[in-house]
């Protein structure tokens with residue numbers, strides 16, 4: 001019997017048809033739908049007079065365009081309001097397994113909502129018209145983003161036309177140091193392989209440090225697989241996966257649960273399975289990370305200084321470093337810990353789960369926001385995360401520190417709602433993208449972990465969280 005990778009197993013169990021050139025028709029188990037990439041797809045169905053092939057595959061919520069405060073005022077921006085209302089109308093017309101509309105207690109970022117309701121399960125193929133669908137790979141699922149025309153294709157046929165990617169193993173062995181999180185692992189990996197390093201691959205994250213991560217941490221890691229250029233990220237099934245899922249709304253129950261766990265236990269790469277590429281990192285070598293530029297690969301340990309473009313031998317890299325420093329308003333050789341921040345954002349599908357909020361609150365407890373920091377937004381990933389945090393009193397810790405405790409949504413991760421940076425403002429952000437203008441035109445984003453963001457809010461500049469007390 002040949003040895004298979006987890007990716008082989010997930011892929012092969014979903015092939016409906018395979019062409020001679022390797023192109024496959026893949027069966028899709030779970031289709032997550034948000035307001036941004038679904039309107040044209042629903043429109044296409046309407047024009048063709050089609051129904052959803054399997055409406056019980058659809059789990060939907062509004063996230064990108066929903067405001068995070070003053071919910072009683074509804075959605076002020078007319079374009080955002082139309083998008084959200086269009087999703088309401090489409091779900092009403094076509095149906096879904098579950099829909100969590102604006103203001104529902106279960107509303108939130110689709111990549112937080114799916115797992116927390118047990119709608120993402122091991123062995124599934126999971127798609128969404130959203131690049132960060134890779135998040136769901138944390139459950140030993142094959143999960144990735146698709147384009148709007150593919151959204152319509154999946155709605156109409158429950159299948160996707162796709163070619164298998166190559167398989168990459170990113171192995172992180174050892175024990176992460178104090179203050180070093182899954183976010184730092186993700187950034188360190190991207191720093192090593194680059195934003196194109198994973199192009200053409202599906203990445204499996206393995207090794208003892210990955211096994212040691214919580215499910216939330218694994219989601220953070222898989223979430224950023226796409227920023228490393230990969231099609232998907234995934235982590236093998238283990239006891240933690242089962243423990244996280246047990247009892248969740250859409251997870252199997254009773255006898256079905258036992259059967260499911262028996263099958264899920266096979267969702268690991270066989271010993272001796274061959275990968276097309278292997279990348280290795282040592283957990284002990286990873287320090288808290290901070291991006292200094294306008295791409296997630298432009299990242300350094302917090303102990304470093306801002307790089308000097310003149311030190312780059314490659315002229316293309318030199319030019320991109322120069323441009324990044326100019327946009328970011330940074331001088332070469334500035335210690336990262338000397339960089340002041342204007343705003344702090346703790347949220348997004350990368351870092352807005354309960355564990356992230358607990359970690360941030362642990363740093364903040366009893367302390368106050370620096371006067372120089374204009375705004376600190378704490379945005380839970382879903383209504384359920386918000387409620388849980390409030391039950392634990394985390395909201396009070398943040399409010400007492402002078403932070404703003406908001407309603408769930410994508411918020412300042414991208415400038416599609418009212419939360420955004422003004423030109424020139426610098427932000428410590430727990431999100432996943434630091435492109436020019438990502439958080440608002442002219443805004444400057446530094447990607448960090450929740451702990452590092454919280455500490456920057458208190459200190460007014462980046463600090464090495466390992467020295468925090």
Ligand SMILES: CC(C)[C@H](C(=O)O)[C@@H](O)C(=O)O
Nearest residue numbers: 036037064129130131132414
């Ligand atoms: C709006 C959506 C299509 C987009 C994505 O695909 O990722 C967004 O979620 C993002 O993070 O940039």
Ligand code: SF4
Nearest residue numbers: 132348349410413414
């Ligand atoms: S939180 Fe950010 S990265 Fe995640 S889906 Fe929303 S906009 Fe995209």
